[in-house]
Amino acid sequence: MIYASTSHVGLVKKENQDALGHIDTELGSLFVVCDGVSGLPNGALASQIALDSILADYSKSSRSSEKRLKSAMQCGQKSVMKANPKPLGTTAAVCSINEDIAYISWCGDSRIYHFRCGNIIWMSLDHNILHDLLNKGSGRGGMFMNPRALNRFFGREFEVKPDYYSIKIEKGDQILICSDGLSNFLSEPDIIYYVTNNAPQIASNLMEKKLLSREIGAPDNFTWYIIHI
Numbered sequence: 001m002i003y004a005s006t007s008h009v010g011l012v013k014k015e016n017q018d019a020l021g022h023i024d025t026e027l028g029s030l031f032v033v034c035d036g037v038s039g040l041p042n043g044a045l046a047s048q049i050a051l052d053s054i055l056a057d058y059s060k061s062s063r064s065s066e067k068r069l070k071s072a073m074q075c076g077q078k079s080v081m082k083a084n085p086k087p088l089g090t091t092a093a094v095c096s097i098n099e100d101i102a103y104i105s106w107c108g109d110s111r112i113y114h115f116r117c118g119n120i121i122w123m124s125l126d127h128n129i130l131h132d133l134l135n136k137g138s139g140r141g142g143m144f145m146n147p148r149a150l151n152r153f154f155g156r157e158f159e160v161k162p163d164y165y166s167i168k169i170e171k172g173d174q175i176l177i178c179s180d181g182l183s184n185f186l187s188e189p190d191i192i193y194y195v196t197n198n199a200p201q202i203a204s205n206l207m208e209k210k211l212l213s214r215e216i217g218a219p220d221n222f223t224w225y226i227i228h229i
Helices: 043-060 065-082 129-136 141-145 188-197 200-211
Strands: 002-008 018-025 028-036 090-098 101-107 111-116 119-123 163-168 174-178 222-228
Touching (some): 018 043, 018 222, 028 174, 028 222, 043 090, 065 090, 065 163, 090 174, 090 222, 119 188, 174 188
Antiparallel strands (some): 002 222, 018 028, 028 090, 090 101, 101 163, 174 222
């Protein structure tokens, strides 16, 4: 397994409110991307607290990868909810790779993609109003005011439920974990092409160059891990 990462403030915002980190354990590797919630203050604080808590809890646990992941996400959420000053919030996208299984969890709209043979074979669903409406098939008109508004993130006044998933991985697969500063501004065909046709560091360099180009102008922080199995 090889991987590359980047985290960049972009060309518009003054502060990078994304955070990323990874650890290697006896049960494989854990990769984490967090993105402070836009529109709330203290985003950088929230994302760093979530990241640190997730990594710390996962590293000290003696349970299976799946149970470790659930415990770490719960710890991350509780740590952000206890943090001050308020308000604050962050997304979290987490992937634990243990041999031929990837255990995945996310809360918010930071995404996880699984690629094989040049195609997306699975991706996480954003926790926002738009996806809820699509899943339910109906909704009140007023809910369309901001379809990308998050309805799940760490730091809300009540606990929310992260989603969990596991995928069988094979040699040659790619996994991308990213904040919405990538997925909102780089087209899906471009993401697929860069990730699946290049080594991780080259793909990372190409995507960063594209986001920073005059054409896109990097209006948001962007952060990711590209992992080749």
